[in-house]
Amino acid sequence: MDKILNKQYYSSLSTLELSKNLLGKILVHKDDEGTTSGMIVETEAYLCDDPACHAYNGKVSLRNKSVFEEAGTSYVYFIYGTYFCFNVAGNRAGIGEAVLIRALEPIEGIELMRERIMNRKRKLLNIEDIINTKVCNGPGKLCVAMNITKNEDGLRLFDNKSLFITTAKNLEENEIVTTTRIGLTKAAEKPYRFYIKDNPFISKK
DNA sequence: CGGGAGATGGGCT
DNA sequence: GCCCATCTCCCGA
Numbered sequence: 038m039d040k041i042l043n044k045q046y047y048s049s050l051s052t053l054e055l056s057k058n059l060l061g062k063i064l065v066h067k068d069d070e071g072t073t074s075g076m077i078v079e080t081e082a083y084l085c086d087d088p089a090c091h092a093y094n095g096k097v098s099l100r101n102k103s104v105f106e107e108a109g110t111s112y113v114y115f116i117y118g119t120y121f122c123f124n125v126a127g128n129r130a131g132i133g134e135a136v137l138i139r140a141l142e143p144i145e146g147i148e149l150m151r152e153r154i155m156n157r158k159r160k161l162l163n164i165e166d167i168i169n170t171k172v173c174n175g176p177g178k179l180c181v182a183m184n185i186t187k188n189e190d191g192l193r194l195f196d197n198k199s200l201f202i203t204t205a206k207n208l209e210e211n212e213i214v215t216t217t218r219i220g221l222t223k224a225a226e227k228p229y230r231f232y233i234k235d236n237p238f239i240s241k242k
Numbered sequence: 243c244g245g246g247a248g249a250t251g252g253g254c255t
Numbered sequence: 256g257c258c259c260a261t262c263t264c265c266c267g268a
Contacts, residue, residue, distance in 0.1 A: 091255050100253060117261050118250030137260060159249070163263065177261045220260055
């Protein structure tokens with residue numbers, strides 16, 4: 038039986054290790070509309086000495102405070118006036134590091150995910166993707182599909198009944214591809230993006 | 243096909 | 256005012 042990842046799990050790994058280790062795990066969100074879940078297939082690491090990280094320069098604001106919380110805390114932020122991105126804080130409290138969840142392979146609640154994407158005001162309607170159940174292939178899109186918003190910011194994923202990550206199969210090192218991050222203007226060359234080799238649900242090659 | 247532009251709004255990363 | 260860890264559409268080839 039899959040178990041909810043606990044506090045010890047999150048705090049025992051470095052943020053880079055956590056980024057790789059979360060691949061293959063299951064993200065679950067339960068809310069009024071139902072349960073959605075998916076296997077994490079793509080992540081990116083953001084470290085505290087990294088110009089692309091929201092915690093770079095150490096300043097804590099209302100927006101980024103969750104990235105400084107203890108490992109295993111959710112950090113959700115709003116971007117491009119349209120989307121949310123879901124991260125898991127890494128390292129210990131006071132150190133601003135996080136893992137961005139970029140893509141999921143849907144498991145539970147696929148119809149609900151489809152509905153949410155179809156019903157959006159600003160449309161997310163790549164019909165080919167929706168037919169192929171690619172409804173979580175990107176950080177903004179998976180937040181729509183799983184209904185993750187600012188309300189889900191700052192939750193302790195190891196101690197929460199509606200939003201958490203569970204164990205699943207462990208991946209071999211050779212199933213993980215390491216490459217550069219996507220969409221950045223700063224520190225774009227760092228090899229901090231990880232995804233499951235040959236998995237069709239990643240956001241892009 | 244690949245590249246570029248546009249939508250859109252909160253926080254100044 | 257301008258930036259942005261996005262996504263889709265549309266254009267030219």
